[in-house]
Amino acid sequence: MSLAIAGSVSLTSCAVEPAKDLDQFESIDLGSSPAPVPTKTFDSDGQQYATDPSAEVDIDDQSGSGSELKIDEIKVGRGNAFLVIYDNSGLVLTETLVTPQSQPVTVRLNSPVTTSQELHATLYLDNGDGVFELDLDLPILGEEGKLVHETFYYKVNN
Secondary structure (H helix, E strand, O other), X not given: OOEEEOOOEEEOOOOOOOOOOOOOOOOEEOOOOOOOEEOOOEOOOOOEOEEOOOOEEEOOOEEEOOOEEEEOEEEOOOOOEEEEEEEOOOOEEEEEEEOOOOOOEXXXXXXXXXXXXXXXXXXXXXXXXXXXXXXXXXXXXXXXXXXXXXXXXXXXXX
């Protein structure tokens, strides 16, 4: 399974691929009913998404020891979601369960970074089991149908 991120990276276990066209997709709308209701849920490549128009993540460029990150703002409309942090190769550094009340937060990286680099954050709708699973949890499309994603620079202090 791969997921196109910000037009340049595809999130898999460790692969990089060009972005896929996301003009036509199906989604799960989280905005108007008491529970997510499946509607159109696949793009032309079979990728499934969830839609949450109020979802967003904001992370400023930062520096530190390489073991934790400060998330300035994170919003999800309803339901639990995972904030997934990964590097340019697609390697997942951490995944953190967030609720509609979570913001701001500091997250510890399961795989600390040792060199200064660009990092990425993407929100995924939890499928209800409380465990992040790339194959089962859905990437969230926010306002205007765009992937809820943030790219930021992390400088490791020596």
